[in-house]
Amino acid sequence: MSVSVRKSPTIIPTYSLTGDLLAYLRCPRQYRYYNKASLPPSTPVQLWFGEFIHGVMEIAFFHWRDDGWTNFPWDWEQRIKFIELEMHSRLGARGMKAPPSLFRRYREGEEPVRLIASYRTELAINTWGPHLFPMIDKAEVRLKGSRPMPSGIKHARSDYFSITGVVDVVSSFRLKAADEGNRFLNYLCQLESVQHRLESGTEPFDVIVDYKGMRRPPSSATDNSNTWHHQEWQILTYAWLRQQQEPDRNIVAGVVLYLNELHPADTDYAELIRDVKNDATDVSPTEEDLVACESLAKLKTAGLSTEYREKRSIRVIDINDDAVMKSLEEFGTVVGDVELAVAKETSGSTIVDAWHPEFDRDTCIACDFKYDCEKATGNLKSNDLKPNVP
Amino acid sequence: MLSTQQFKTIVEQVTRVISLEAKGKDDHQPRAILAKKTQSLFLVAGPGSGKTTALTLRILKLIFVDKVPPEAIMATTFTRKAAAELTSRILEYGLGIREVILADNLFGSHHDQLRRLDLNSLRVGTLDSLAEDLLTEFRSTSENAPVVIETFARNALLLRKGVFGRGLHKSNSFKHYVKDVRGETPRIVRSYIDFLSTLRDRIVNDRVNVGQYLRSIGKRNVDNSIKQGADRAFTALSTYADDLKERQVLDFPALEVSFLDALETDRLEDFLGGLKFVLVDEYQDTNALQEAIYFKLASVAVENGGSTCVVGDDDQSLFRFRGATVELFRDFEPRLNAHTNKMVSPEKLYLNRNYRSTSSIVSFVNGFVQLDPDYGAARVTGKPDLVAERNNIVTEYPIFGLFRDDLDKLAESMAQLIDALVNGGGVNISDGDKSWKLALDKNNGSPNDIAVLGSSVREYSSGGKERLPWYLRHKLARLKSPIKVFNPRGQELTKVGDVRKLLGLVLECIDPNGNIQNDLKLGRLADEMGAWRTEGIEFINDKSNDDLRAFVDAWQRRKPTRQVRREERVSINDIIYKLLPWLPEFRYDVESLTYLEAISRTIADAALFSSFNSEIVFVRDDVGEQWSYHSVKSAIQDIFSVIASGAIDVNEDLLETLPSDRVNIMTVHQAKGLEFPITIVDVGSDFSNDHWKQESRRFPLERSIGPSYRLEDEFREFTNIDQGTRSARDRAFDDLVRLYFVGFSRPQDVLILAGHSKVISGNGIKNVPTGWCRDGSWSWGSGLTNLVHIDS
Numbered sequence A: 001m002s003v004s005v006r007k008s009p010t011i012i013p014t015y016s017l018t019g020d021l022l023a024y025l026r027c028p029r030q031y032r033y034y035n036k037a038s039l040p041p042s043t044p045v046q047l048w049f050g051e052f053i054h055g056v057m058e059i060a061f062f063h064w065r066d067d068g069w070t071n072f073p074w075d076w077e078q079r080i081k082f083i084e085l086e087m088h089s090r091l092g093a094r095g096m097k098a099p100p101s102l103f104r105r106y107r108e109g110e111e112p113v114r115l116i117a118s119y120r121t122e123l124a125i126n127t128w129g130p131h132l133f134p135m136i137d138k139a140e141v142r143l144k145g146s147r148p149m150p151s152g153i154k155h156a157r158s159d160y161f162s163i164t165g166v167v168d169v170v171s172s173f174r175l176k177a178a179d180e181g182n183r184f185l186n187y188l189c190q191l192e193s194v195q196h197r198l199e200s201g202t203e204p205f206d207v208i209v210d211y212k213g214m215r216r217p218p219s220s221a222t223d224n225s226n227t228w229h230h231q232e233w234q235i236l237t238y239a240w241l242r243q244q245q246e247p248d249r250n251i252v253a254g255v256v257l258y259l260n261e262l263h264p265a266d267t268d269y270a271e272l273i274r275d276v277k278n279d280a281t282d283v284s285p286t287e288e289d290l291v292a293c294e295s296l297a298k299l300k301t302a303g304l305s306t307e308y309r310e311k312r313s314i315r316v317i318d319i320n321d322d323a324v325m326k327s328l329e330e331f332g333t334v335v336g337d338v339e340l341a342v343a344k345e346t347s348g349s350t351i352v353d354a355w356h357p358e359f360d361r362d363t364c365i366a367c368d369f370k371y372d373c374e375k376a377t378g379n380l381k382s383n384d385l386k387p388n389v390p
Numbered sequence B: 001m002l003s004t005q006q007f008k009t010i011v012e013q014v015t016r017v018i019s020l021e022a023k024g025k026d027d028h029q030p031r032a033i034l035a036k037k038t039q040s041l042f043l044v045a046g047p048g049s050g051k052t053t054a055l056t057l058r059i060l061k062l063i064f065v066d067k068v069p070p071e072a073i074m075a076t077t078f079t080r081k082a083a084a085e086l087t088s089r090i091l092e093y094g095l096g097i098r099e100v101i102l103a104d105n106l107f108g109s110h111h112d113q114l115r116r117l118d119l120n121s122l123r124v125g126t127l128d129s130l131a132e133d134l135l136t137e138f139r140s141t142s143e144n145a146p147v148v149i150e151t152f153a154r155n156a157l158l159l160r161k162g163v164f165g166r167g168l169h170k171s172n173s174f175k176h177y178v179k180d181v182r183g184e185t186p187r188i189v190r191s192y193i194d195f196l197s198t199l200r201d202r203i204v205n206d207r208v209n210v211g212q213y214l215r216s217i218g219k220r221n222v223d224n225s226i227k228q229g230a231d232r233a234f235t236a237l238s239t240y241a242d243d244l245k246e247r248q249v250l251d252f253p254a255l256e257v258s259f260l261d262a263l264e265t266d267r268l269e270d271f272l273g274g275l276k277f278v279l280v281d282e283y284q285d286t287n288a289l290q291e292a293i294y295f296k297l298a299s300v301a302v303e304n305g306g307s308t309c310v311v312g313d314d315d316q317s318l319f320r321f322r323g324a325t326v327e328l329f330r331d332f333e334p335r336l337n338a339h340t341n342k343m344v345s346p347e348k349l350y351l352n353r354n355y356r357s358t359s360s361i362v363s364f365v366n367g368f369v370q371l372d373p374d375y376g377a378a379r380v381t382g383k384p385d386l387v388a389e390r391n392n393i394v395t396e397y398p399i400f401g402l403f404r405d406d407l408d409k410l411a412e413s414m415a416q417l418i419d420a421l422v423n424g425g426g427v428n429i430s431d432g433d434k435s436w437k438l439a440l441d442k443n444n445g446s447p448n449d450i451a452v453l454g455s456s457v458r459e460y461s462s463g464g465k466e467r468l469p470w471y472l473r474h475k476l477a478r479l480k481s482p483i484k485v486f487n488p489r490g491q492e493l494t495k496v497g498d499v500r501k502l503l504g505l506v507l508e509c510i511d512p513n514g515n516i517q518n519d520l521k522l523g524r525l526a527d528e529m530g531a532w533r534t535e536g537i538e539f540i541n542d543k544s545n546d547d548l549r550a551f552v553d554a555w556q557r558r559k560p561t562r563q564v565r566r567e568e569r570v571s572i573n574d575i576i577y578k579l580l581p582w583l584p585e586f587r588y589d590v591e592s593l594t595y596l597e598a599i600s601r602t603i604a605d606a607a608l609f610s611s612f613n614s615e616i617v618f619v620r621d622d623v624g625e626q627w628s629y630h631s632v633k634s635a636i637q638d639i640f641s642v643i644a645s646g647a648i649d650v651n652e653d654l655l656e657t658l659p660s661d662r663v664n665i666m667t668v669h670q671a672k673g674l675e676f677p678i679t680i681v682d683v684g685s686d687f688s689n690d691h692w693k694q695e696s697r698r699f700p701l702e703r704s705i706g707p708s709y710r711l712e713d714e715f716r717e718f719t720n721i722d723q724g725t726r727s728a729r730d731r732a733f734d735d736l737v738r739l740y741f742v743g744f745s746r747p748q749d750v751l752i753l754a755g756h757s758k759v760i761s762g763n764g765i766k767n768v769p770t771g772w773c774r775d776g777s778w779s780w781g782s783g784l785t786n787l788v789h790i791d792s
Helices: A017-026 A028-036 A045-066 A076-093 A116-135 A183-188 A192-200 A227-245 A266-277 A287-298 A306-313 A321-346 A361-365 A374-379 B004-015 B029-034 B051-064 B080-102 B105-115 B127-137 B151-164 B172-182 B189-205 B210-219 B224-247 B252-264 B269-274 B288-303 B332-339 B359-369 B373-378 B407-422 B468-477 B497-510 B512-520 B524-541 B543-556 B572-582 B590-606 B626-644 B652-657 B692-698 B707-716 B728-744
Strands: A014-016 A136-148 A160-173 A205-212 A251-258 A314-318 B041-045 B073-077 B123-126 B277-280 B307-312 B347-351 B400-404 B427-431 B434-438 B450-454 B484-486 B567-571 B615-619 B662-667 B676-684 B747-756
Touching (some): A014 A321, A017 A028, A017 A160, A017 A321, A028 A321, A045 A136, A045 A160, A045 A205, A076 A116, A116 A136, A116 A160, A116 A183, A116 A205, A136 A227, A160 A183, A160 A321, A160 B080, A183 A314, A192 A251, A205 A227, A227 A251, A227 A314, A227 A321, A251 A306, A306 A314, A321 B652, A361 A374, B004 B029, B004 B051, B029 B051, B029 B347, B051 B073, B051 B080, B051 B277, B051 B307, B073 B080, B080 B105, B123 B127, B151 B189, B151 B626, B172 B224, B189 B224, B189 B252, B189 B288, B189 B707, B210 B224, B288 B307, B288 B332, B359 B728, B359 B747, B373 B728, B400 B407, B407 B427, B407 B450, B407 B468, B407 B747, B450 B468, B468 B484, B468 B662, B497 B524, B497 B543, B497 B572, B497 B590, B497 B626, B512 B524, B512 B626, B524 B543, B524 B626, B543 B572, B567 B572, B572 B590, B590 B626, B590 B652, B676 B728, B692 B728
Parallel strands (some): A205 A251, B041 B307, B041 B347, B073 B123, B073 B277, B277 B307, B400 B747, B450 B662, B484 B662
Antiparallel strands (some): A136 A160, A160 A205, B427 B434, B567 B615
């Protein structure tokens, strides 16, 4: 004779595409600390810029839509400066202060000191605003969907899991509405499926757009980083989620805008040269741009061509059923891995035993938990692993 | 899409256990689930009555039978955990029902419609989370998404703008006012913040007419100093509210005000246009501001051809101290009628079938709640008894008692009992010729099946004496096969050894020897920080920590170990994380990680208001150090002193992965909504004598009425809540009955009442949970012979 066994309540775990699955793929252990335990990073440079550029693009779109700001380019002094200040103040209200290397607040009566975040903002709005804004159907679209837990996952918390995400922009295209000179559409036409749609019918189709406050990642795996593919899965999964929400919409493509490419940082040039040498980028520079790049990396003497920077800032992803299914399977596997780690921890494993680390140079260098991480220890220089003062 | 009958059949098929056929006239659950979509409901749901199941199926019935689109449904719960549970259950059953229909060609004509059904578009959450989401989603171009601050930032702003900014800490008139309305004089900084915080919640949540109130104080026959104190208090609150506006942030009361305002001014027109069903869970813990929100939502849903459903149990209302007003639940029907001109007329139904506990527990709980005849008037009228309905009971155990002469013996006996259950295969308890074997399930049983509940789970009393949770933790740790406990609220964050070391080390890094700290004259807070420093230094002195010594030394001397600019700003969290290699538990152990999270989030949140954004200005020893000094001063004042005041708690949600090999020690409040096979309820381990200071926790007299009741009486006249006829003392008694009603109804199989022998011996110490009524009669009598006592 024995008493009952306490039942745990059924909770269907919810995974955010960026906050959970992509973070886990970067490094499971770092994910445990920063995302699951929500420890704030000590120097949230990336976090701040990501939020800043997303907010700026959203405010800019609202001005375009509601205030008749339809003529481009926008003047920085008259318009963009104030959008930057607005976003800076919104982030400040959330306790997110601008990293001094990226942005400095403009004060009345003082000559504004423009830093890299501001140059990127201006270029992002003036490069893509004229072509993207007229096509926007909805901004900041929240998505949620449920899927069965992949089979064979023992100890999963439920038979289902939910995925959430926020799409920055859903654009809707109609053949006649699209201006022929629309560069955004021209890039999209690289895809046969888009071309086919444009040629064959008048039915509108949707494109999912995601802004990224980062450089274009290498298009082949390096340093164990597979960011290129992970971002593709992200867009494909967004497409699936959107389809669940509005089954009648045809989503044919996704676009990722790598906004840092419009105004690269000094370190980006070196990385680009490395990618070119490793044959790890899909957008190779012309000879002229490569020379400029090398000189920029060393002496900062010339700029990359506008065309090349624009090309590097846009990535078009074909959306089709097979690719979507594959991305769902990939993320399903990730969910299975996370569930396994959760179950290990619940059954008594320490956090470091349950969550293994992955190495990616940039991620590890910026990580607050690198000092005695076995992956970082094996791959970073000892100087990077010393708790320095300050 | 489905007929009611088809829905019933499929539900049975999907859930495998739930039948929607009524088991008699008084079985209201099927009626509640299957009511027509325009029928609003007022559900009075007792403990263990399958409330979540009923709410889930009510929503699914609306979707699958009445074709209400999921996005037209909004459901609020009291906690995020409850929201996750309700959402999960809806998805689990809903997806199951969908699969059955899709697999059946009989429903072929609905398949297309069903494929389009998006159950994830339901809006389920706490009222605050839904308000935040809706205000974000439906904001206009010029509006910012709301930014809501948490407790730490709120307390810090109240301290800076309210207490210090308005000089309350030096004001005698403010002290007199607090003493007058609260019954206690504030002594430490924390109590100033607590008072302002409670006052703000009360006036916003109860929708107090402040102008009227202040005018009435002016006319009262009280000392002028009290009148001046009231003015100072409300000026301080205005300053705080203005500061929130300036910073473009909201605290939770302001968020709800903003939400109500948006509802009433049609800023949420697009959302309201589609709203058809509003479900409110735990309505007994609603306040007047939330009631106004729910009434507005209910009216809209009914106008749109839908309905509302309000669920709760007045006997389980536990959050008066946070502003909950149980009277709003008890008087729900007349209040709603009056507010909506009878447009919304809910049907009152009772969910009183208990599927959780054995008959003896249900009978004990029924008896307890009816023991004091004066409590009857506080309850919803016509409420039926709980009916025991659980059908897989192996043994009907009696209710047990475990009472000992002192805490050490009580904890020892409790630990022996738990040891026998967890490590020894069970225990036999006899009473005369009867005997019961208590054992955990051989295959799947764990310490997690046992809970020890009490009104407080702090390990130390306010006077610093060890309490039962402390004794029990130690006794269990000393067993041959030690057993751990889960008690996240057992000790304050700053009593945890590693936390003290970590904070001490950071303080020593940024402010060697406390020179800057001393300039701040922080009194007791400085003593606390001094103790952390001592523990940090002792840790450094450990021989194995030479590297740590070098790290701290380099900071203290501002000797950079890497190339730096003339001046660098360093996040305090950066220092914290760099110290972790020497304190590995923070990264290895789940519980320690939650402590780290509490500290690092506090530091990050302080960036909202602290002058140096939670950063230290690092200047090399050979250059000027004015900014460095001020940045350290700001960090100590804005962060470390607030942590030292004990105002930071861990986030229990982060303990979801805690191993199940621990015995739960919880407050009754924490245990609400949970169930345990074996529940030990502490009904009086603190009461070794009849001290008046403990009266409010066991048998309140006029002199010991707590501040919540006094504040209610102070302001109620200036609200639209009926003052009613219940005195503050009656309400205090009612709340004690409710507290132990909830505690006693947690167990599935075994309920054990535990405490000091004094509460059951001789004339006993007057104590509600051991059967005393407010008229001074002792129904259960000396020795509590209604229980089977567990001997040593």
